[in-house]
Amino acid sequence: MSDTDRLAEIEARVNAATDGPWEADARHxxxxxxxHSVIHGYFEGDCPACGEKIADLASVALSADDGDFIAHARSDVPYLLDQVRTLTAENEHNQEHLTxxxxxxxxxxxxxxxxxxxxRRLAEKVRRVEELHTPRRVDVITGDCASETCDHENKCPTTSVQQCVQCDRIAEAANAYYSESGMSFTMWPCATTAALADPTPGPDGGGES
Known part of the structure; x- marks a missing residue:
């Protein structure tokens, strides 16, 4: 018999028996x-426990439902105690796991x-770096014009490009001869800015190299 069926039978016996709580009057x-008496104490005359008239020994008998409840109590109570112990142990284990x-x-x-x-700390550092390495648009000469080997008689043509402000400052400090000839020129985005940018996902889901 499953535990569910066993508990259902016990519950049915409880519901059919006289309402409790019950008290044992060992004296009588x-x-x-x-x-009221579930089981009368037998004396000639009145029941000493509840005062009801006792006609004969048959009056001492209890109801079938109460008798069934009492008879099964000897096995029902140990069974229920085992259930409580099992559930208590499981609850303690669950409490330990929950802890x-x-x-x-x-x-x-x-x-x-x-x-x-x-x-947040790294994001603040990135923000500061990005504030330093900002772009600015400048007109520059390229190719033969930059190397002064062109055949332009007058002003050489220029190309508009974006230059990294911070890298330009570093180049000016490192090269006293920096000029429009194109020496030490850094385009934007510079290597620093490019390194801070999110990598573009490649075909395999990773960043492009």
């Missing part, structure tokens, strides 16, 4: 439920907050 050999899960969750929350702090 009776079992009472409130002012471990909560501790792990709390640790991951700490990790997540630390990672978020690090992300």
């Amino acid at each position: 050999g009776a079992v009472t439920s409130g002012p 471990m899960v909560r501790a792990s969750r709390d640790q991951w929350i700490v990790y997540a907050r630390s990672a978020e702090d690090e992300r």
Whole structure:
């Protein structure tokens, strides 16, 4: 018999028996439920427990439902105790597991907050770098004109390009002869800006090299 069926039978016996709570009157050999007797104590005359008239020994008998409940109690109660012990053990195990899960969750929350702090710190550094390496549009000479080997008699033609402001400052500081000839010229986006940009997904899902 399954536990579900067994519990259903026990519940049916409980529902059919006289309402409780029951009390044992050991002095008079009776079992009472409130002012009434489930089992009468037998004395000639009145029941000493509930006061009802007792005509003969048959009056001491209990109802079939109450008798069924009492008879099965000897096996029902140990069975229910085993069920309680099993559920209690499972609950204790679940509580231990829940405690471990909560501790792990709390640790991951700490990790997540630390990672978020690090992300913000790095984002601020990236912002500062990007503020330094900003573009500006300039007109430059290229090719033979830049190397001064062209055959232009007057002003050479120019090309409009974007130049990295910070890299240009570094080039000017490093090269005292920096001029429009094109020496130490850095286009924008420069290598620094390109390194900060999100990689473009390649065919395999990774970044392009």
